Amino acid sequence: MTDSSFIASRPGLEQALEAVLVPPSGSEQPQLPNNLPNKGIGEEATLEILAPIVIGGARHLGAPGAFAHMDPPTPWISWATTFWNASLNQNLLHPDLSPVAKDIERRVIDWLSPFYGMDGGHMTPGSTVSNLTALWAARDLNGIKIVVASDASHLSIAKATHLLGLEYLSVATDTSGRLDDTKLPTDLSNAALVLTAGTTNAGVIDNLQLAERASWTHVDAAWSGPLRLSQKHASKLEGIDKADSISISAHKLFFQPKEAGMIFFRATEKAHSAVSFGGSYLSVPNVGVLGSHGAIAVPLLATLMSWGQSGLAERIDRAMVLAETLWSKLDTHPKVELFGPQSSGVILWRPHNQSGLGSIIERLPIGSTSITSVDGKQWLRNVAANPCADIDELWPKIERALKKY
Ligand SMILES: Cc1ncc(COP(=O)(O)O)c(C=O)c1O
Structure with a gap:
């Protein structure tokens, strides 16, 4: 049976595009139903109601005055390829459902890993999940019992520590906001040391030369990681290549739509084996925290290809x-x-x-x-x-x- 809802409608999609090209002003009275409607109103009527609410009411991150948060505007090539993604709904959990998307993810990770001295990794929905994945690998590969991070580290580090049943040690920062290495325990043989490259509050980059002091060093570079691709700013991340794992949020300074993040490992094969599970219906191991996940590498690859x-x-x-x-x-x-x-x-x-x-x-x-x-x-x-x-x-x-x- 043909069902027009699953077939591209040129007028419908043009209506959606028009709302992006000429954003409607915000609707003061959202006309959204309070309860799940029994009978639908159709796609075009839905777009008409939603455009002033969703687009008109949104915060515009590329506006001249937008300078408050770590959330960037996104390039139009990422909108176009995200639209492709939504229409294709590939699933990287199973090769049958992502014949091309998996290769695109591997390619983009391969492009970026050398900038950080890493040999691979995978995409995640953001650094919260990347941090959890890194500490999971650290615990299961190196027998980590304790996670050591500065008091300026992101809350996702304490959250991951809690989820993994590990002990958390918060180390004071110095007056510049960097982890104060004089306050580090001398014995870090059963510890994962988390260094932050761009703290959430103040953008401070810890001394990354501290990597290798602990059994495992993870660099949370959610914010500052992309600086490594700029000749002008790369040296701010000197020492990052000594880490065992690195988190980066692609939806920050890689200008990607949410949710896009990356976890990189120095020894990926080993790390991936520690965070993988098999499953009877899967022909390949399920790597990392997520089960079903989409082709978020496509907009990132498209952005990097075009720029x-x-x-x-x-x-x-x-x-x-x-x-x-x-x-x-x-x-x-x-x-x-x-x-x-x-x-x-x-x-x-x-x-x-x-x-x-x-x-x-x-x-x-x-x-x-x-x-x-x-x-x-x-x-x-x-x-x-x-x-x-x-x-x-x-x-x-x-x-x-x-x-x-
Ligand atoms: C330093 C740092 N780490 C981790 C995160 C969490 O990243 P995400 O929001 O991509 O999960 C953030 C978010 O701002 C952050 O600033």
């Missing part, structure tokens, strides 16, 4: 220049103090008189600046995830907010 390394680096470098520009402006403002030197495009600032950050953020456009806390103190935070941001547009708004302060 090349230099095109990716140009966008990363541009975002970093925006951070440097904003940093310089804040640095010369008489009312402002800054946290540390910024190295990976995350800027923390606040007025010298520290109270009332909430009232400043209320005067700034939503999505331009966020709030975070370091050592119990609040900071305003800007993040260079958007290479299309316009600091000349944002700066007068920050100045105005500070004037009234």
Whole structure:
């Protein structure tokens, strides 16, 4: 039986595309049903109702003023290939269901691994799952009992430690926000040491030369990992190639749609064997945390093919220049103090008189600046995830907010 819902409809898809090309304004009164409708209204009517809600109501991450979070805009080549993915619904769990997609994932991992001194890995939905996968391999290969990470490490490290039934040791950071190596236990023979390359709060990169001190070293490079592909910034990750495993979120500075992440291993065959299960209905082992999973490597490969390394680096470098520009402006403002030197495009600032950050953020456009806390103190935070941001547009708004302060 032919069912038109499963056949590409040119008018329907053009209607969907039009809403992307000319975004509708946000709907004030979402007209969504409160209960599951018994009778459907059809695809075109659904798109008409959803466009102002889903597109009109969304936060636009490539807008000139978007400079608050680690979430980038995505290139259109990734939208097109994600659309292909949705229409094809491949499943990398079984080779029968992904004759091409599996090779594409292997290829993209092979392209990227050498930048980190790793010999392979696989894609994940993000660094939360990558971190869990890495520590799982560390536990089962090296008999890790304890996970050691700085107090600025991402919550997913403590979460993974908990899930794996391991002990967690939080190590203090120094005044620059890096893991304080003088506070590390001398015996790390049964420990996985987690170093962060770009802390979530402040973008601080731990001393990666500490790798090899512990039985296993994992680098959580969710944010800063892509800097390795930029000639200008690669040296900030010096030492990363000594790690046993590395997490990177492709939906941060690789500009990918969520959910896209990667886990890399120095010795992938061994690591994969530790995180694999067989299954009677599978012809190949199920590697990693996920069961069914889609072809998220396709948009990443397409982005890297269309931009090349230099095109990716140009966008990363541009975002970093925006951070440097904003940093310089804040640095010369008489009312402002800054946290540390910024190295990976995350800027923390606040007025010298520290109270009332909430009232400043209320005067700034939503999505331009966020709030975070370091050592119990609040900071305003800007993040260079958007290479299309316009600091000349944002700066007068920050100045105005500070004037009234
Ligand atoms: C340092 C760090 N690690 C891990 C994560 C979690 O990554 P994801 O959101 O891709 O799961 C983040 C998220 O911001 C992060 O900043």
